[in-house]
Amino acid sequence: MARMNSSAERIGLPQFNHDALVSLLKTLVKIDEAFIPPPPGTLYIRPTMIGTRPTLGMGVDESCTLFVFLSPVGSYFNFGNTGLSILATKDSVRAWPGGTGCYKLAGNYAPTFKPQQKAKELGYDQNLWCLGDVVTKNGGSNFMIVVESKEGVSQLITAPLNGEILPGVTRDSLLLLTRGHIAGELVVDGIPTSNFAVQERQFTLQDLKRWSDKGRLKEAFGCGTAVLISPIGRIGIPTDSGEIEDIIIPNYAETGFGLIAAALLARISGIQWGTIAEPKGWSVVC
Structure with missing residues (x-):
């Protein structure tokens, strides 16, 4: 509200x-x-x-x-066991400093339909919206990744709320769950009890490529009201020559979900359906 x-x-x-x-x-x-x-x-x-x-x-x-x-x-996407494919988009900008990207407005969505059509023609399901090289959102959803640090810590990373990112309710819910898990206030089954961290910070396409090349990019997924959590298996990055170079996210066999995404989906779905106790004040009883 x-x-x-x-x-x-x-x-x-x-x-x-x-x-x-x-x-x-x-x-x-x-x-x-x-x-x-x-x-x-x-x-x-x-x-x-x-x-x-x-x-x-x-x-x-x-x-x-x-x-x-x-x-x-029902399910918003049919992503099978490989996850969605997304195309990094820099020539069409979804949001910019001083704009309306952090507000829930129809005007933020209509201009994305044509670039999405182009992405589909190139064999991708959605766009990965960028401002220059900086990653912002995935389609109409917030974008999250799991990166393993050099020290072996699994880091859940998402872009900060800097005025260009919509403060998604599902995004906020996942951050509250994971931070509560780290603090020992609740337990999210399937998420490590140690060597796990949450970060809200900027990252770039070059960061994604570097982490992928080093085998440290473990998961990527979108999150939002309609999609809840949608795993991503392939990220296309246009090169200066006009070609598209794909980053392949590790395949998790039958579901397409990585370990962190699967654990968060189970927890947030259980809260929605009333099979798992919610953090205090999350739900409104009709």
Whole structure:
């Protein structure tokens, strides 16, 4: 709710009452309870706001319509046992300093459709959005990697919230789970109890290539509301000659998921489905 109000404020839409909208959402979910699919399906909830000023013109809207989409959903991608393939994209920029990349706005998504079409024509499922050589996001999701340090520490790394990255709820949830695991506040089965670290920092395409060449790039995955966690098996990096050089992420046989991604998916899915206890205050009961 806070992120939605922040996004509305950025483009001049009116603010709404958080608690009132949550109350309305509870009622709506109860009304449409029959549409909630059994696990592993979920009910996707998307509140939306649009300006509704009754005149044409350029300027801030003083009125708006707030409405909510509900839809039962299943798996967002069919990535088989090899994971998704993504193409590093630098000629089309998703977000830039001082822009709106950190807000949930339709205008951040529409300009990505054509580059995504180009990526598909070249044999890739999604784009890996870059600002110059700096890696930012994967498609419409946040991007995470697991890198083994020279000292043998497994490092979960994702780009920092610097104004160009959307503060994804799933991203935040995974960081809270892993940091809670490190602090001993909870246990995420499948994640090492030692020699494991979490970092929010910038990294580049050259970093990915260097880590891959040295055998230290162990996992890559996207995370978001719709995809939850989607493993990535191949990253295409365009070269100066116009060719594309592929980085191949280690193949994890039947599922495509690496050890860290698989452990996080099991934990976050269990919380969603109510089979695993949640950290206090995570869920809202309808």
